[in-house]
Amino acid sequence: MKSLIPHYSLVCSLCGKRHADAPTGFRLTCAENHAPALLRAQYVDPRFEIQPDAPGMFRFANWLPVRRILPDAPAPVVMHSEKLGQRLGLNRLYFVFSGYWPERGALMTTGSFKELEAPPVCARIPDGERRRLVVSSAGNTARAFLHVCATHEIPAVIVVPEVGLPFLWMLRPKPECVTLVALKGDVDYFDAIRIGNLIAATDGYFPEGGAANVARRDGMGTVLLSFVEQLGTLPVHYFQAVGSGTGAIAVWDMRRRLLEDGRFGAGNMRLHLAQNAPFTPMVDAWRQHSRDLFPENDTEQRRNIAATRAHVLSNRRPPYAIVGGLYDALNESNGEMYAVANDDAQRAGALFMQDEGSDLDPAAEVAVASLFQAVERKTVAPNDLILLNLTGGGYERLKREQSCIPVQPDIVLTPVDLAPEIIAEKFIL
Ligand SMILES: *Cc1c(COP(=O)(O)O)cnc(C)c1O
Numbered sequence: 122m123k124s125l126i127p128h129y130s131l132v133c134s135l136c137g138k139r140h141a142d143a144p145t146g147f148r149l150t151c152a153e154n155h156a157p158a159l160l161r162a163q164y165v166d167p168r169f170e171i172q173p174d175a176p177g178m179f180r181f182a183n184w185l186p187v188r189r190i191l192p193d194a195p196a197p198v199v200m201h202s203e204k205l206g207q208r209l210g211l212n213r214l215y216f217v218f219s220g221y222w223p224e225r226g227a228l229m230t231t232g233s234f235k236e237l238e239a240p241p242v243c244a245r246i247p248d249g250e251r252r253r254l255v256v257s258s259a260g261n262t263a264r265a266f267l268h269v270c271a272t273h274e275i276p277a278v279i280v281v282p283e284v285g286l287p288f289l290w291m292l293r294p295k296p297e298c299v300t301l302v303a304l305k306g307d308v309d310y311f312d313a314i315r316i317g318n319l320i321a322a323t324d325g326y327f328p329e330g331g332a333a334n335v336a337r338r339d340g341m342g343t344v345l346l347s348f349v350e351q352l353g354t355l356p357v358h359y360f361q362a363v364g365s366g367t368g369a370i371a372v373w374d375m376r377r378r379l380l381e382d383g384r385f386g387a388g389n390m391r392l393h394l395a396q397n398a399p400f401t402p403m404v405d406a407w408r409q410h411s412r413d414l415f416p417e418n419d420t421e422q423r424r425n426i427a428a429t430r431a432h433v434l435s436n437r438r439p440p441y442a443i444v445g446g447l448y449d450a451l452n453e454s455n456g457e458m459y460a461v462a463n464d465d466a467q468r469a470g471a472l473f474m475q476d477e478g479s480d481l482d483p484a485a486e487v488a489v490a491s492l493f494q495a496v497e498r499k500t501v502a503p504n505d506l507i508l509l510n511l512t513g514g515g516y517e518r519l520k521r522e523q524s525c526i527p528v529q530p531d532i533v534l535t536p537v538d539l540a541p542e543i544i545a546e547k548f549i550l
Pocket residue numbers: 233234235261262362363364365366367368369433434482484485512513
């Protein structure tokens with residue numbers, strides 16, 4: 122693996138201060154004394170340049186904050202929709218699909234666009250970093266990091282709530298360099314983040330950082346880069362189902378770079394983002410144009426989450442209010458948010474299967490259903506150029522065609538183990 126000279130710096134979206142990346146681990150915050158704000162990567166190359174010989178998504182490495190190129194990386198696939206487009210009366214509907222759909226060139230064996238996040242995060246780890254990466258996940262992120270860390274022998278600890286275990290599989294036995302930690306009991310993604318942070322604060326570990334990691338965001342931003350590479354212009358509408366909103370923040374950041382380049386259009390790109398009802402904190406806040414999410418008690422939130430089909434959309438602490446986060450992106454794009462009921466998502470998924478021929482992740486079904494709503498309300502016009510981000514799918518094919526091995530946790534933590542002192546003790550290397 123060839124090491125790259127840093128071709129990026131990190132700029133605070135609040136105070137504008139520029140930072141070099143950290144010599145060990147990742148720089149995740151500005152550290153100036155102000156309100157929380159996301160950092161953004163700024164690249165030396167202001168032009169959108171493709172490296173045609175680099176593997177998969179690394180052909181966009183000029184605009185990825187990475188220190189090396191990993192071999193065998195996947196890429197999102199852009200496809201024109203004919204049948205579903207016809208059904209909806211949309212002539213210029215394009216999908217960007219991340220998942221498993223071999224005859225269309227989509228070869229992500231972990232089945233979701235989390236496989237666009239894990240490779241650049243791993244490729245951002247500085248040379249000589251000896252500590253272990255700590256990643257928290259509800260399921261899809263864990264599956265992607267399991268695969269990428271195993272393939273490239275990157276020492277990592279992955280923390281998931283026990284309910285996420287059925288969604289974890291690998292195509293090969295899990296190597297020793299990756300430790301899977303499962304949390305027992307009534308815990309969710311948010312608890313996994315809390316425990317992950319405790320582990321990451323122990324000697325010998327460092328945090329991946331979630332939405333604060335620019336490699337994660339710009340990795341997801343390659344969805345927009347793939348679209349522009351193929352179509353030569355920015356879309357007028359961008360549709361995605363969101364849990365944290367990180368993917369939407371990511372394409373919004375990429376749009377800014379493409380505008381600065383100047384060759385790909387100058388019009389607005391409207392963000393159309395959907396959540397799975399009844400868990401719709403960001404929809405509710407955005408509809409009132411509120412920067413703050415409305416307070417909801419824990420029990421209420423957990424009950425709503427339990428009633429949704431798309432569990433990957435159930436982030437209780439999304440980067441919505443933070444400067445440079447989802448509220449700002451929605452505001453700048455004059456965005457729209459949609460609440461999608463389970464039945465509507467399921468119906469949209471069935472129509473997608475009938476028209477286009479692939480099963481979708483329940484979250485991607487939510488995105489398709491939100492497009493149906495937009496057509497109904499005439500928010501999109503027949504000739505508008507539309508990017509529908511299909512964030513996951515092809516699981517049925519994958520299970521039929523590949524030997525998917527369930528992954529067993531190495532460590533199971535029960536609620537009594539979750540005190541900080543006990544965590545520190547268990548994870549001393
Ligand atoms: C994580 C995930 C989402 C939500 O993405 P965010 O941008 O983090 O909100 C949507 N669909 C699938 C399949 C996912 O795995």
